[in-house]
Amino acid sequence: MSNEWPLWEVFIRGQHGLSHRHVGSLHAPDAEMAINNARDVYTRRNEGVSIWVTKATDITASAPGEKGPLFEPSNSKVYRHPTFFDIPKEVGQM
Amino acid sequence: MTASNPLFEFTLHMGDNALILGQRVSAWCGHAPILEEDIALANTGLDLIGQTKLWLSYAAEIENKDRDADDLAFRRDGRDFRNCLLVEQPNGDYAQTMMRQFLFDAWHHPMLAALTNSSNKRVAEIAEKSEKEAAYHLERSTDLLIRLGDGSQESHDRMQTALDDLWRFTGELTSAGDVETSLGKENVIPDGSAISDQYASYIQTALREATLTIPEGVGMRQGGKKGIHTEDFGYLLAEMQSLPRAYPDAAW
Numbered sequence: 001m002s003n004e005w006p007l008w009e010v011f012i013r014g015q016h017g018l019s020h021r022h023v024g025s026l027h028a029p030d031a032e033m034a035i036n037n038a039r040d041v042y043t044r045r046n047e048g049v050s051i052w053v054t055k056a057t058d059i060t061a062s063a064p065g066e067k068g069p070l071f072e073p074s075n076s077k078v079y080r081h082p083t084f085f086d087i088p089k090e091v092g093q094m
Numbered sequence: 095m096t097a098s099n100p101l102f103e104f105t106l107h108m109g110d111n112a113l114i115l116g117q118r119v120s121a122w123c124g125h126a127p128i129l130e131e132d133i134a135l136a137n138t139g140l141d142l143i144g145q146t147k148l149w150l151s152y153a154a155e156i157e158n159k160d161r162d163a164d165d166l167a168f169r170r171d172g173r174d175f176r177n178c179l180l181v182e183q184p185n186g187d188y189a190q191t192m193m194r195q196f197l198f199d200a201w202h203h204p205m206l207a208a209l210t211n212s213s214n215k216r217v218a219e220i221a222e223k224s225e226k227e228a229a230y231h232l233e234r235s236t237d238l239l240i241r242l243g244d245g246s247q248e249s250h251d252r253m254q255t256a257l258d259d260l261w262r263f264t265g266e267l268t269s270a271g272d273v274e275t276s277l278g279k280e281n282v283i284p285d286g287s288a289i290s291d292q293y294a295s296y297i298q299t300a301l302r303e304a305t306l307t308i309p310e311g312v313g314m315r316q317g318g319k320k321g322i323h324t325e326d327f328g329y330l331l332a333e334m335q336s337l338p339r340a341y342p343d344a345a346w
Contacts (some may be wrong), residue, residue, distance in 0.1 A: 005128070026130050029241075036234055040134040 007056040008034040010041075012048040020052050028053075100276040101214070102156045103176060104283065106166070107273075107319055108220075109149030110177035113167055114327075115198060116142030117334050118185055127188055134234065138195070141227040148220045168338040172331055173321040180263035182318070182327045189242060189252035193260050196239045197297070199232035201267040204292045208284035217282060236300050243304025250305065257301070258309045265314025268293055273319070 005027040011020035023042050028034035034053040043051070062070060074080060120139035126132035150163035161169075180198055185191045206228050209221035242249040268290035270278070277283045301308060317323065338344060 027128060028130065033237065033241075036237065037130040037134060039230075040137050041130060044137060 005029050008038075008053045009056050009059060010034075010038040011052040011054075012038075012042060013050040013052075014048055016049060020050065023047075025056060099156060100273045101282065102153055103273045103319075104277055105149050105153035105156060105217075106176040107178075109146050109153055109163075109166070110175050111181050111198070111202070112142040112149065113146040114175070114177045114330065115181035115195075116140070116146060117330060118181065118183075119191070119195070121185055122191065131188075135191075138231055138234075141231065145220075145224045145227070148223060152216055152220065164338070168335045172323055172328055175321060175323065175327075175331075176319050177323075178263065178266045179315055179318040179324055180260065180267065182323060182330060183260060183263065184326050186256065186259075187252060189249070189256040190259065192235060192238050192242060193253060193256035195231070196235040196300070197260055197264055198267075199228065199235045200296050200300070201264075201289070201293050203228040203232045204289055204296070205284070208289060212283065213281040239300055239306075240304045243301070243306045253304065254306055257306050261309050262312045262315045264297075266316045266318060269314075269316060269319075271319065 006029075007025055008028055008031075009025050010023050012023050013020045026034065026037050026041055028037050031053060035051055038051050038053055042048070116139045119135055119142065123132065123136045123139070126135055146167065147163050150166045154161050154163055154166055180194060183190070183194055203225070206221045206225040210218050210225060212218040212221065239253070243253045244250070268286060270286040274283060274286055278285060298308070315324075
């Protein structure tokens with residue numbers, strides 16, 4: 001389907017202070033229209049304060065087949081996880 | 095219905111514009127060229143129906159004859175509708191729909207923006223609620239107007255045909271009759287010529303960018319605000335009102 005518009009990935013910041021989260025994807029001929037479409041498709045219920053879009057083809061992803069070599073070695077290294085500290089309440093959400 | 099109360103007439107005009115365009119636009123739901131457009135256009139339709147409720151609820155209060163917004167929307171006859179002729183024009187192809195939307199939004203937004211300063215508090219409140227939606231509608235329809243007008247040969251031709259076809263309905267939006275003159279004096283509605291100038295200059299700039307040409311020597315059609323509508327309007331009403339008319343007691 002060569003005349004189909006390119007696919008865009010949509011990221012929305014739910015509120016100030018949080019990071020943008022991937023919410024889904026859509027088709028649009030360019031970035032400006034992707035933002036407009038994202039507004040209509042993903043923020044009708046007051047979900048966001050900011051939208052990012054990027055062409056799906058511009059995202060480089062890790063290969064699922066490399067999951068083992070990439071992530072498993074850290075499983076056995078519990079000392080890498082900061083689970084031994086008591087976080088003071090005043091710090092709030094981390 | 096007598097044309098006795100200008101404020102009643104005006105709130106009907108604003109409400110009926112939104113209602114009829116909302117009804118037209120919602121007919122695209124499930125049929126638009128692509129999914130994203132389908133959702134966007136349905137959103138526009140829903141915004142307009144929401145605005146309808148605000149205007150017609152107020153109109154019903156002004157009338158004070160024990161009718162509510164639903165009665166006004168679904169139990170009025172064609173001659174009692176005060177929407178402009180532009181919004182009742184058939185959907186046609188997507189170019190026709192988008193051109194109609196653009197020509198309406200370009201008037202609707204400055205009108206609502208100016209109405210936020212109305213001397214009538216209720217009118218100002220309704221305008222305040224609707225203005226941001228209208229701003230987005232205008233941004234969107236202008237964007238599509240330029241993309242399609244200055245797009246492929248085919249999209250350009252279709253947009254030009256739509257403009258040639260719909261241009262004759264644009265004069266009515268900014269035309270002033272007794273209702274406008276009377277409400278203008280009380281500062282309930284803005285100075286008509288200011289909106290008219292804004293409308294003309296916005297449209298000209300956008301159409302130029304869209305490489306479209308305004309047809310010359312076109313006689314402007316009027317009548318909607320007085321209840322004299324075009325042929326297609328009857329079919330629209332018949333469909334829109336069929337359920338409440340067939341089942342008067344129907345409730346959600």
